[in-house]
Amino acid sequence: MKFHQLRRKKRSQAATEENDDQATSSLQQRLRLQVIHPGKYVPWGGSTASSLENPGQQQSWELKRMNSQSNTFDSQKEPGRDEGAPSQSAEKYNDPMLNVMWREVQAERHVSALIDFKLEQDRKAWATSNYKLTTLEGKRDSELIRLLFVYAGEAFEDERITSDQWEEMKPNTPYYSLPILSKCGKQWGNEGAIVRVLARRFLLMGASNDEHLVVEATYERLRRVKRQNERAINWVLTGEKNKERQEWAQSQLLHVILPAAMKEWEQLITQTRGPFVVASGVTMADLAIMDFLDQCSSCMLIDSLFSEHLAVADLYSVVRQCPKIVNYLDERSND
Incomplete structure (x- = not known):
């Protein structure tokens, strides 16, 4: 008796496993079709084991093949709308998901076009x-x-x-x-x-990295000289009314500040065989030196220093005699 009961139990278990295998096989087949044969998108509605066992029942997640004729994009431009502007009510596809994706793409194109238009406006404004x-x-x-x-x-x-x-x-x-x-x-x-x-924008930093470093260093050292001797330089250039201060400032500039600076510039110019700080031509450093010496010479006599530093004198005269600079200096002579 027990033998027959055990046998019936095993048969029942085998039938159940066979039904489970069939349901699993059916599910795998549907998933395989979902990957290989994309169809119309439908929202996920869930599924139950009983529905999987019934192959005739239509599942909410099951894929449907799209009609090839309805899956074509309407390339005609809508009247009264800009090209690339998304339409909220336009339905280009029968598939709702593709319509959503299409509207998102159109919106991105529209935003990109607006950004490009703004950048072009800024570029024209900057150029003019x-x-x-x-x-x-x-x-x-x-x-x-x-x-x-x-x-x-x-x-x-x-x-x-x-x-x-x-x-x-x-x-x-x-x-x-x-x-x-x-x-x-x-x-x-x-x-x-x-x-x-x-200076970088106008290509006045030299023709190589080495020259760039020399130009930067020369300009920075000139700025340091101005900072360290700010009082004396200001009193000379602004025309200090106090006579003692004016004499002291001129003495400092003529006997201490300018000789040391011009000696350093002389060495740089001699290394490049002149007449500029670097061999490639006029740079920001040459303009800075010329400007500083020109402002000093407008307030006091420095011809004796030029006679002692001929290379610096050549740099000063060559840069200052540039036609554009000559015209500008003539116009500013009344400042």
Whole structure:
């Protein structure tokens, strides 16, 4: 008796396993069709074991082959709409999922077109507008920036303001200092940074990395000389009214500051066989040296120093005699 019960139990288990294998095989076949034969998208609605056992029952997730004639894109442009602009009600496909994807692609194209249009507008505005240089009245450190524009033949607006005007606009300026370079509504500050950027843009940094380093070092050392001797240089260039201060400042400039600087420049120019700091031609460093010596010579006599440093004198005369610079210096002689 027990033997027959055990036998019937094994047969029942075998039948159940066979039904499970058939259901699994049917599921695998449907999944294989889903991968190989993509069809119309339908939302997932879940499934049960009983439904899988019935191959005739249509499942919500089962794929359906699309009609090949209805899966074509309507290439005709919709009247009254821009090309690339997505339509909320347009149905290009019979498949809802493809319509959603199509609208997303069209939206991305529309945004990309707007970005390209804006960039093109900015590029045209940047190409047609000029730089504006805002400084205090006079020459001083900002003069080198003007010389870079003049030597490169780049048009710019030279805005010179008074001290009272500067106090009013100071809170809205970068770094709260002058000079300020602006273009297309953007502003940049720091005299050293402006000089370097313009020199690179106008190709006035030398023809190689070695020359670039020499030009950078020469300009930076000149800036350091100005910082270390700021009081004496300011008293000479601004015309200090106190006679004792004026005499002391001129003595410092004539016997200490300029001789040391010109000796260093003489060595650089001699190494390149002149008449410039580097062999490739005029650079930012040459313009900086010429500008500093020109401002000093306008306030005091330095001919004796030129006679002792002939290479520096040649650099000064060659750069200053450039036609563009000559015209500009003649115009600014009244400053």
